[in-house]
Amino acid sequence: MLKLDNVTKVYRTGAFGGGSTTAVGGVSFEVGPGEVVSLIGESGSGKSTLGRMILGLTPVTSGSITWNGTAVRPAKSYYREVQGVFQDPFSTFNPVFKADRVFRMIKEVYFPEVPPAEWAERVRASLADVRLNPAQILGKFPHQLSGGQLQRLLIARALLLDIKLLVADEITSMLDASTRIDVLNLLAELKGRGLGVLYITHDLSLGTYLAERTIVLRRGTVAEMGPTETVFTGPKHPYTRELLAAVPRLREPWQEAEPIESCLYHDKAGTGGLLEVEPGHYVACARLAGCAG
Template sequence: MIELRNVSKVYSLGVFGAKKLTAVDDVSFSINNGEIVSLIGESGSGKTTIGRMILRLISITNGEIHFNGQNITNLKGKELKEYYFKVQGVFQDPFSSFNPIFKADRVFSLLKSEFFPKLPESQWQEKVINSLESVGLNPRTVLNKFPHQLSGGQLQRMLIARALLLDSKLLVADEIISMLDASTRIDVLNILAELKKRGLSILFITHDLSLGYYVSDKSIILYRGSILEMGKTELVFSNPLHPYTRMLLESVPRLDKKWESFEIPERSITGFFENNRCKYYDRCLHATDECKKQELIEAEPNHYVACWRWNNV
């Protein structure tokens, strides 16, 4: 379906662009047909940047992204429009995707004028109704309403329905439930799982480990723009190999246990890392002078880790 090959994104900072910030550093992974892949990490780890590069909202500094074997990095015009027919995104704040002075279903009419200008109105309305019902919405409840008359969960489902109208094959879901209440979150997750059964591939971007575990087939742990651990979700969560993954899992609050703090090595106060060091070196409780920046190692089938000491920590 889609494959990232050694993708990097570097931003120029300062008045003359003399400083460089590497937001994504040599990232490679793939998403297969009908697969949900969770991209998990802290704020600033590069998750959204990866999603925006896949959606061609920002350019790639290095590397390539291939969709069904085609390099989409430099697509323009008609080819880019055809790409958007297959790949769509839904973002964190549903309210920001709607103009408050127009009714919410205007997002559907704009889609028709751009992608289906010759389709009869009766057939278009049937497509809209079928799409809304597929995400658990009652068309009579949400159509002809202004955004402020609908809940965040309803608006988010409308955006998913909009993506499905284009016969999308890949959905980039960037923190799409972080602004929703708990009861609505599970409904949206179940919708994604149902869409997966119909063949839709999903990149699920989140900082919440429990959500990633609930919905995904494969999980990718991202830190400072690099992949530290990757593999089948069951393997990553039941047998975490990288110290960072273990720290994340230990930080998840539990109802039956009081969370205990722990000391971070003094070297963590620098906030920087040397080029020849693992990016997690400054925070790792197990780091030694021998720690180097490593490629992903296949520790077991379908389970990769970027730590040469993965079996000795």
């Protein structure tokens, strides 16, 4: 299980590192086996920073991230079980190497003992899982493949490792509608096989598709989290309502979100500044400055 406890990330900024940006402030949540949790928030809310910290690519400033009770660190044993797939598949591939080199590297690092014929079969099976035809993929350079094909290639690579948790950061944003549904259905199937997924997105409609729990991130802190159905049908935080109101719905009139004026949960919030308004449904103070006074 993945567990984040009061995780904060402060980036040093400015010409000589004199300034700072708190990208993530005191975030706590868990992702269990076979659970899909969606992390939703607008641009700059800290989603990718959280994803990178979970993958050990960016150090945390304070708080802790553990995987099955052990602090995460960029190690082979961790990446054997936890992998990330990111928004822009083109940036993940070195343009001078053929795309199937990603599979060769996985074999060299993790499975040197597997005989070539068996390995070829495993690659074929993982490509079939993501509905890619090996003949159309293997032997090609990244620029000869589409964004959707590269994205699915990355998922296939993660599947070869038989991972337990996938950090999926905006993985469908570059895909056309039909490929997007294919990838989401694939994730649903993998979830059924016990894969945990942290599904990072700014697209609320995609968040609801798979996730049983939703975390709404606002300016680096959790505004609201709970069962997806509950959060979407009865959002308590004005920011969540604002986000939901921003989703265009066919044949439904535009509804203005309530302004964020005062904190509904001021003085009531418990651990981590979140109040449990109903079982498993947590809401933060809605004042920009928090519940300090």
